[in-house]
Amino acid sequence: xxxxxxxxxxxxxxxxxxxxxxxxxxxxxxxxxxxxxxxxxxxxxxxxxxxxxxxxxxxxxxxxxxxxxxxxxxxxxxxxxxxxxxxxxxxxxxxxxxxxxxxxxxxxxxxxxxxxxxxxxxxxxxxxxxxxxxxxxxxxxxxxxxxxxxxxxxxxxxxxxxxxxxxxxxxxxxxxxxxxxxxxxxxxxxxxxxxxxxxxxxxxxxxxxxxxxxxxxxxxxxxxxxxxxxxxxxxxxxxxxxxxxxxxxxxxxxxxxxxxxxxxxxxxxxxxxxxxxxxxxxxxxxxxxxxxxxxxxxxxxxxxxxxxxxxxxxxxxxxxxxxxxxxxxxxxxxxxxxxxxxxxxxxxxxxxxxxxxxxxxxxx
Amino acid sequence: xxxxxxxxxxxxxxxxxxxxxxxxxxxxxxxxxxxxxxxxxxxxxxx
Amino acid sequence: xxxxxxxxxxxxxxxxxxxxxxxxxxxxxxxxxxxxxxxxxxxxxxxxxxxxxxxxxxxxxxxxxxxxxxxxxxxxxxxxxxxxxxxxxxxxxxxxxxxxxxxxxxxxxxxxxxxxxxxxxxxxxxxxxxxxxxxxxxxxxxxxxxxxxxxxxxxxxxxxxxxxxxxxxxxxxxxxxxxxxxxxxxxxxxxxxxxxxxxxxxxxxxxxxxxxxxxxxxxxxxxxxxxxxxxxxxxxxxxxxxxxxxxxxxxxxxxxxxxxxxxxxxxxxxxxxxxxxxxxxxxxxxxxxxxxxxxxxxxxxxxxxxxxxxxxxxxxxxxxxxxxxxxxxxxxxxxxxxxxxxxxxxxxxxxxxxxxxxxxxxxxxxxxxxxxxxxxxxxxxxxxxxxxxxxxxxxxxxxx
Numbered sequence: 001x002x003x004x005x006x007x008x009x010x011x012x013x014x015x016x017x018x019x020x021x022x023x024x025x026x027x028x029x030x031x032x033x034x035x036x037x038x039x040x041x042x043x044x045x046x047x048x049x050x051x052x053x054x055x056x057x058x059x060x061x062x063x064x065x066x067x068x069x070x071x072x073x074x075x076x077x078x079x080x081x082x083x084x085x086x087x088x089x090x091x092x093x094x095x096x097x098x099x100x101x102x103x104x105x106x107x108x109x110x111x112x113x114x115x116x117x118x119x120x121x122x123x124x125x126x127x128x129x130x131x132x133x134x135x136x137x138x139x140x141x142x143x144x145x146x147x148x149x150x151x152x153x154x155x156x157x158x159x160x161x162x163x164x165x166x167x168x169x170x171x172x173x174x175x176x177x178x179x180x181x182x183x184x185x186x187x188x189x190x191x192x193x194x195x196x197x198x199x200x201x202x203x204x205x206x207x208x209x210x211x212x213x214x215x216x217x218x219x220x221x222x223x224x225x226x227x228x229x230x231x232x233x234x235x236x237x238x239x240x241x242x243x244x245x246x247x248x249x250x251x252x253x254x255x256x257x258x259x260x261x262x263x264x265x266x267x268x269x270x271x272x273x274x275x276x277x278x279x280x281x282x283x284x285x286x287x288x289x290x291x292x293x294x295x296x297x298x299x300x301x302x303x304x305x306x307x308x309x310x311x312x313x314x315x316x317x318x319x320x321x322x323x324x325x326x327x328x329x330x331x332x333x334x335x336x337x338x339x340x341x342x343x344x345x346x347x348x349x350x351x352x353x354x355x356x357x358x359x360x361x362x363x364x
Numbered sequence: 365x366x367x368x369x370x371x372x373x374x375x376x377x378x379x380x381x382x383x384x385x386x387x388x389x390x391x392x393x394x395x396x397x398x399x400x401x402x403x404x405x406x407x408x409x410x411x
Numbered sequence: 412x413x414x415x416x417x418x419x420x421x422x423x424x425x426x427x428x429x430x431x432x433x434x435x436x437x438x439x440x441x442x443x444x445x446x447x448x449x450x451x452x453x454x455x456x457x458x459x460x461x462x463x464x465x466x467x468x469x470x471x472x473x474x475x476x477x478x479x480x481x482x483x484x485x486x487x488x489x490x491x492x493x494x495x496x497x498x499x500x501x502x503x504x505x506x507x508x509x510x511x512x513x514x515x516x517x518x519x520x521x522x523x524x525x526x527x528x529x530x531x532x533x534x535x536x537x538x539x540x541x542x543x544x545x546x547x548x549x550x551x552x553x554x555x556x557x558x559x560x561x562x563x564x565x566x567x568x569x570x571x572x573x574x575x576x577x578x579x580x581x582x583x584x585x586x587x588x589x590x591x592x593x594x595x596x597x598x599x600x601x602x603x604x605x606x607x608x609x610x611x612x613x614x615x616x617x618x619x620x621x622x623x624x625x626x627x628x629x630x631x632x633x634x635x636x637x638x639x640x641x642x643x644x645x646x647x648x649x650x651x652x653x654x655x656x657x658x659x660x661x662x663x664x665x666x667x668x669x670x671x672x673x674x675x676x677x678x679x680x681x682x683x684x685x686x687x688x689x690x691x692x693x694x695x696x697x698x699x700x701x702x703x704x705x706x707x708x709x710x711x712x713x714x715x716x717x718x719x720x721x722x723x724x725x726x727x728x729x730x731x732x733x734x735x736x737x738x739x740x741x742x743x744x745x746x747x748x749x750x751x752x753x754x755x756x757x758x759x760x761x762x763x764x765x766x767x768x769x770x771x772x773x774x775x776x777x778x779x780x781x782x783x784x785x786x787x788x789x790x791x792x793x794x795x796x797x798x799x800x801x802x803x804x805x806x807x808x809x810x811x
Contacts, residue, residue: 122423166760169760169761170759170760170761170763173759173760173763174763237546237590237594238590238591238594238598239594239598240593240594240597240598241539241546241590241593241594244539244597245539251546251590254545254546254547255546255547255590
C-alpha cells in the first residue's frame with residue numbers, strides 16, 4: 001500500500017487549490033472587492049472540503065467512487081459513480097487547454113499549442129506512472145518554492161512602489177451583490193468544489209489522525225493566498241485594468257520597475273507551470289483510480305494512460321476560442337455540472353448516511 | 365472533422381449545456397454496463 | 412520492444428530538449444525604444460517606432476567608421492508608416508524591416524497633439540492587449556507631433572527615448588504610466604491627464620541647440636484632450652495629486668532695506684485631502700499640505716536667525732504654495748471643467764452611497780461648483796550653510 005505523509009497531502013491540496021486561479025484573477029467579477037469574495041469563498045470552501053472529509057470518515061474510509069454503490073446499491077450507484085471519472089477527465093482537459101493558451105501568449109509565442117499540450121501531458125503521465133507518492137513528494141517540494149516566489153514578488157513590487165492601496169476603496173462600494181455573484185457558484189465550486197478529488201487522495205494518507213486539521217489548513221492557506229494576490233493585483237493595477245486584463249497576475253508582475261529587476265514574468269511562469277502540473281496530475285490520478293475501481297483492474301498504470309489520452313483528445317477538440325473557453329468556465333460549468341456533482345450528490349450522500357446506518361442496524 | 369461535433373466544445377456548451385450533461389450521463393451508463401459485466405464475471409469466478 | 416521504447420524516448424527527448432521553438436536572438440530583433448502615434452491622412456493613424464540600433468549604442472563617435480559616423484549622433488532610427496489600425500501599421504512597418512520588431516523594451520508612448528485632441532482610446536487598445544507591450548511605460552502628449560519628439564537628437568544620451576524616460580521618471584511635473592492613464596480614463600469621478608513634451612531652444616531666444624522638456628500637462632475629458640495646463644499650473648496639479656518629490660518655492664521679500672527673494676528647496680511634501688459634504692449637499696474638498704523645506708538662497712537682507720523673520724518668511728511660503736494650488740484648481744474647475752484631480756473618485760471612496768445616489772450622473776457639472784479649502788503647514792528645517800546674508804559694506808562706511 002502506497003502512503004503519503006500528511007504534510008505532502010497538505011502541499012498537494014494547497015497547490016491544487018491555488019491552481020491556475022493565481023494567474024486568472026480569482027473572482028475578478030467582484031472588481032476591487034475580489035479579495036473579499038475570495039476570502040468568503042475560502043471560508044465556505046473550507047467548510048465544504050471538511051464535509052467531504054466527514055463523509056470520507058463516516059463511510060469508514062471509502063473513496064469517492066465507492067460511496068455511491070455503497071449507499072445506493074449496484075444499479076443506481078454505479079452510473080452515479082461513473083460520472084466522476086468522466087468529469088475529472090473533462091476538468092483535466094480544461095487545464096490542458098489553459099496551458100495550451102497561456103503558454104503561447106506569455107512565453108512560447110510561436111510554438112504550436114498542440115506541442116505544448118503534448119509535452120506537458122507527457123511529463124504528467126511520466127510522473128503519474130511513478131505513483132501518487134511521486135506527485136505528493138514533488139508537491140511537498142514545490143510548495144515552499146511557490147511561497148518563496150510569492151514573497152519575492154511582493155517585496156520587489158512593494159519596493160518599487162507599485163501598490164496603491166487607495167485603489168481598494170471604497171470597500172464594498174458597489175454593494176454585496178457582485179461579491180455574492182462571484183462567490184456563488186464559481187468562487188466556491190472552482191478549486192474548492194473540485195477538491196472532492198481529495199476524497200480519493202485521503203485514502204493514501206498513512207496517518208489519518210489530525211487529517212481534518214491539515215486539510216482545513218491547506219484550504220485556508222491556498223484561499224487566503226488567492227485573496228492576497230487579488231488584493232495586490234487590484235492595488236497595483238487599479239480596478240478597471242484588473243477586470244480587463246485576462247491575466248492580472250502577469251500584468252502585475254510586469255509593472256515591477258526596480259532598475260534591473262524589470263520583467264518578473266518568470267515568476268508568473270513558475271506559478272503557472274507548477275500549479276498546472278499539480279492540478280492536472282491530481283485530476284488524472286483521481287480519474288485513473290476511479291476507472292481502476294469501476295473496471296476492476298489491478299493496476300492504475302493503464303488507467304493513467306487511458307485517462308490522459310482521453311483528456312488530450314477532449315482538450316484538442318474542445319476549444320475554438322479562448323474567450324469562449326473562459327466564458328464556459330464562468331457561466332456554464334459551475335451551474336450545470338459542478339453544482340449538481342460537487343454539491344448536490346455529496347449532499348444526498350450526507351443525508352443518506354444515517355438512513356444507511358439505520359437500515360444496516362435493522363438487518364443485524 | 366465537423367465543427368461543433370463534440371458536446372464538450374465550448375461553443376456547444378454555451379449554446380446547449382444539456383448536451384454535455386447528456387454525454388456525461390450516457391458515458392456513465394455505458395461505463396456502468398462494463399462495470400456490471402466485469403463484476404459479474406468476478407463473482408462467478410469466486411463462486 | 413524495450414529497445415524500440417528506448418529509441419522512441421531518445422528521439423522524443425532530443426526533439427523537445429533542444430527547446431526554444433520560437434527563439435529569437437538579439438541579432439534577429441529590432442528593439443523598439445519608443446512609440447509615437449500621430450494622425451495621418453483620411454482618418455488613418457501614423458505610427459512611428461524608434462528603433463535602437465545596437466551596433467551604434469556602444470560605439471563612441473570617434474571610433475565609428477566612415478559609414479557610421481553620420482548615424483552615430485543618435486543610435487536610434489525612426490521608422491513610420493500610415494495605416495488604419497495600430498496592428499496593421501505595425502505589420503506594414505515590419506514588412507520593410509529585415510528584423511523582427513520587438514516591443515518589450517519600449518518605455519514611452521507618445522501621442523501627437525492633434526491625435527490627442529481627436530481621442531486616444533482607439534489607439535491605446537493595442538498596447539493593453541498585445542503581449543509584448545508594457546503597461547508600465549510612460550504616456551505623454553507631444554506639443555507638436557510624436558515623430559518630432561522621436562526624431563529629436565539629444566545631447567546627453569544616444570536615444571531621445573532615454574531622455575524622455577529619465578525626464579518623466581524624475582517627475583518634476585506630474586507624469587503618468589499607461590496603466591494609470593487607462594485607469595483614470597475608465598474609472599468614474601476622475602479624468603486622465605498626461606504630460607506634454609515640447610522641443611524648445613536650450614537657451615533663451617534663438618539657439619541652434621534644442622532641448623526636450625516637459626512643459627505642462629494635457630488635460631483630457633474622456634479620451635479627448637481639451638486643454639492644457641502651463642508649467643506653473645501643472646505644478647499645482649502636482650501638489651494636489653500629492654506626487655511632489657522635489658521642487659523649489661521662491662518668495663519675494665518686500666520689507667527690509669534690500670528687497671530680494673528667498674528660495675527654498677522642498678524636502679518633504681505630503682498633501683492629504685478630506686472630502687466634506689455640507690448640509691445643502693454642497694461638496695467641499697479640504698487639502699492639507701505638510702511641507703518641510705530648506706532655504707538655500709536668500710538675496711534679501713532679511714536675517715533668518717531672528718525667529719520673527721522666520722515666521723513671516725514661512726507665512727509668505729504658505730501664501731505662495733496656496734496660490735499655486737488654487738490657481739491650478741481654479742483653471743481646471745472654471746475653464747477646463749474636467750476632474751483630473753480625481754475629487755469625484757475621492758468622494759466615491761469616502762461616501763460611496765451618496766455618490767451613487769446624487770452625484771454620479773451629474774458629476775461633470777457638479778465638479779466645477781465644488782468648493783476648495785487649502786491650508787498649508789511649512790517647516791523650515793535648515794537654512795543652508797550660513798544664517799547670515801551677504802552684507803554689502805555700506806554700514807562699515809558709516810562707522811568710519
